[in-house]
Amino acid sequence: MTQIPLDHIRPDPNQPRKHFDEENIRELADSILLNGLIQPITVRLDPQSNTDGADHYLIVAGERRYRAHKLLGWPTIEAAVIESTNRAGLAAIQIVENLQRENLSTAELVQGISELVEMPGNTGSPLGVGGVAAMLGKSKTWVSRRAKIARMAEPIRQLVADGLITDVDAADALDALHAEFKSLAVNAIKQIRGEQVRHDWKAPYTLDRAGFRECLQRARERAKAAEEEHARNAADPDYVLVGERWEHRPQQSNKSQAEQDSDRARRQANEQLRPLREQMNATLRQIRQQLCMPADEHSYCALTTGQLFSTDFVPHGNAAKPVPDWNALTRNFRASVTTTEQLARLIGALAHVGVTAPGWQVDGFKELELSGQQLDTIVEWLKAHPTGRLAIDDEPAVAVAHAQPDVCMTLDEAIGTFIAERCELSPAGSTRIADAYDAWLDWCQATGNRACDQAEFSRQMQAGDVTKKRREDAHYFIGLALLGDEALGNARHEGGDQNGTRSV
Structure with missing residues (x-):
């Protein structure tokens, strides 16, 4: 030193x-x-x-x-x-x-x-x-x-040099996006630099590694779907490529005159059904809003009606039925609520339009036939009674069956009891999974137990000797049959624990 x-x-x-x-x-x-x-x-x-x-x-x-x-x-x-x-x-x-x-x-x-x-x-x-x-x-x-960063595209290298990207993984993900879908990456780079950009639903949701990777994955999926659609259209003589877009230009039809007339009638029915569909969706949104329910009809707290299909009014080979107007339109109204307040108000509104729903519980699922006019009346009633059914004196009291969580079974117990009551375990048994799940939903509604989705139901059912197999028409449970199936006749269940213990 x-x-x-x-x-x-x-x-x-x-x-x-x-x-x-x-x-x-x-x-x-x-x-x-x-x-x-x-x-x-x-x-x-x-x-x-x-x-x-x-x-x-x-x-x-x-x-x-x-x-x-x-x-x-x-x-x-x-x-x-x-x-x-x-x-x-x-x-x-x-x-x-x-x-x-x-x-x-x-x-x-x-x-x-x-x-x-x-x-x-x-x-x-x-x-x-x-x-x-x-x-x-x-x-x-x-x-x-x-x-590797030194070999990346110049805009990404500049972001790193300016200190705007410090995560090596984020830089790598953004460079991959830039290499395959440059316009999406350019949009993200402008946002990182704080520049104002036009909103693009295809752009990354977040400006980090996860956001860039997810954006790249979604873009690849869209590109693959576009390639598949291009291949289908190219093989279809009814499609012609004009510039960069495919146009549907049907060739001479091989259908009979009756089939062509039926197709034409269905197209006309679809045009007539379009405003009814829009009005139906708007009315359902108002009901969900008044009941403080989620806006997404696909959520667990569901409130929907049956879809309007042109084939309901113009079936093949039969005479076309007239499309009803909104007031006369009757559809299958389906609802499931999660609070007693929602349940009480909805039962009160149904009673006001002359429809009863005995035994309806929280987290239960009811299906009722309602017309468009009744749905409009329900909306107006809910607006006029925002405080709940129990505080209303101008309508007759309606009994509300409250849920009793302490008597509900766990999912494992419920599946075991369902098998004991509705199924037969047999090596020769074979049941479509869709049919078994429908039976499960019916059983849950009848017993007051909460149903799971079909994927979870399938996993639970395969916990023992029951297996899953795909056939040409559908997926099947092997080793299980529903009581009442033709294959079993009036066979009675002899196996399984009657206390709800799983035996599969």
């Missing part, structure tokens, strides 16, 4: 770190002033030494300590002089020293590693990822992922 004058030392112009935080340098200077210099800096002879008869040096490691000494105004600094080595060795020392002390920025680290990978080693050939990993004590994956 030796004391070297500060004016005989200069920073290495090839130092990986390009930015030095002045506040951190001042804090380091205060620490050195209080405790002294604990770790000397490392220098090497400067090949471009001045010709004043004295040795001059380049800093290998410790430029922050050198700057702190200059800030303190001290004339010398303690240093360890090493013999000049090859450029790769010096660069590795500088990177490791910076990593161990104050982390380099992502941009500085990427630039340093990229240059180091291309530098010649002792054999004269480039160090490569493996050589750099060994020198830095890092894995090859760690080195290669950071070196």
Whole structure:
């Protein structure tokens, strides 16, 4: 160790770190002033030494300590002089020293590693990822992922250089998106830079690794679907490619005159049904809003009506039925509520239009036939009675069956009891999964138990000897038959625990 004058030392112009935080340098200077210099800096002879008869040096490691000494105004600094080595060795020392002390920025680290990978080693050939990993004590994956940034598209490299992206994984995901779907990536880059962009539903939902990857996956799925549609249309003589879009131009039809008339009638029925569908959806939204139910009709707290299909009014081979107007339109109204307040108000509204729903429970599921006029009346009644059925005196009281969670079975118990009461376990048994699930829904509604979805039902049913098999028409449970199936006749269930214990 030796004391070297500060004016005989200069920073290495090839130092990986390009930015030095002045506040951190001042804090380091205060620490050195209080405790002294604990770790000397490392220098090497400067090949471009001045010709004043004295040795001059380049800093290998410790430029922050050198700057702190200059800030303190001290004339010398303690240093360890090493013999000049090859450029790769010096660069590795500088990177490791910076990593161990104050982390380099992502941009500085990427630039340093990229240059180091291309530098010649002792054999004269480039160090490569493996050589750099060994020198830095890092894995090859760690080195290669950071070196890869230098080969990314220029806009992504610039984001890293500007410090707007510091996550290597996010940069990699954005570069992949840029390579396959440039317009989506350009939109994301503008958002990262804070620029105003037009909303695009296909753009990333979040500006991070997960958002970029999800956007890329969705874009790939859309592209695949477009390719499949293109292939279908290309094989269909009724489609013609005009520019970049396919147009439906039917060829001479081989259908009979009756079939063509039926198709024409269905198209006309669809036109007549369109305003009815829109009115139906608007009315259901109002009912959900008045009952404070989720706006999504596909949620568990469901409130829907049966769909309006043109085939209901123009079936094949039969005379067309007239499409009714809104007031006369009757559809299957389906509802499930989650609170007694919702249940009480809905039962009160149904009673007002002359419809009863005995035994309806919270989390139960009811299906009722209602007309468009009745639905409109229900909306008006709910608006006029916002406080709940129990506070209303102008309507006759309607009994509300409250749910009793303490008597409800767990899903495992319910499945076991369902099998014991409605099914027959037999190696020769075979039941369509859809039929079994319908029976399960009926059983749950009859017993007051809460049903699970079909996927969970299928998993639970296969917990024992029952297996699942796909046939040409549908998926089947093998080893299980529903009581009442023709294959069983009037067979009675002899196996299974009558207390609800699973036996499959």
